[in-house]
Amino acid sequence: MKSLKLKFSLTAIVFFITIAVFSQGQSANLLLDAFYTKVxxxxxxxxxDARGPEEFALNHIEGAVNFNLKSEDYEKHVTALNPSKPVFIYSIAAYRSGLLAADLGKRGFTEVYILEGGIASWIGGGKPFYSNLKSKLSLPEYKKIVSENQYVLVDIGSKYCATCKTVKPILESLRSQYGEKLKIIEIELEESPQVIADLKNVKVFPTLILYQNGKIIFKKDGLGDLKNDVDTALASR
Structure with a gap:
C-alpha cells in the first residue's frame, strides 16, 4: 500500500510540475519516440520546421510549415497557430528551435515541444518524411563499401550543420595519415536522406561510425575527439 501511494504521489508531482512548467510558457525537449507519439x-x-527555406525545400517532416524568427512573414505564421494546442518544433540542432519556442512561450503558447536532435533524429529514426531528391547512395551500396574494406569511417551530417563543418578538416587529416588503410564515406542529408533513414541509428548530426570488417568499432553521436578515437582504435588492431 505504501508503495502504491508513493507511486501515485510521484506521478502527481510530475503531472503538476509539467502543468506548472507549461503555464509559465516554457518548452520541453523530447526524444524522438515521445515527440512522435505526441504528434x-x-x-x-x-x-x-524552424530551418531555412532552402533546407525545408530539400526535406522535411510531412505536414510541417516552415518559418523561424527571421522569416519576413513571421507574425502571419504565428497568428495562424492555435495557442491552446500543442506546437511541435524542430530544426537541424537546437538553436533555431529554442529561439522560436521561447518566443511562442512569451506569446502565451503553453505546450511547445522541441525535437531533440532535430531533423537528424526524425529521418535517422526512420520516421516518414518528404524529400524532393533521390539518394545518391543506397543502403545496399553502403553495406557493400563497409563489407569490402577493412576499416571504414562514416561521417553522417548536413552542409547546414555548423558542427559538421568542423569534421571536414579532421577527415582530411585522417586521409593523409592512413591512406588506403582507412576508407572514409561522407553522407550528407541533402544528398542521401534515404540511406540515413534506412540505417535507423542516427540521432544527431554529425554521427561518426567506424567499422572493422563490417562490424562497428565505435559510433559517436557528435564530434567528440574524433582524431584521437580513430588513432586509438586503429593502433590497438
Missing amino acids: KAQKQPQII
Missing part, C-alpha cells in the same frame, strides 16, 4: 495523437498537429 500522432493530434488530428492536425501544428509542426514547425
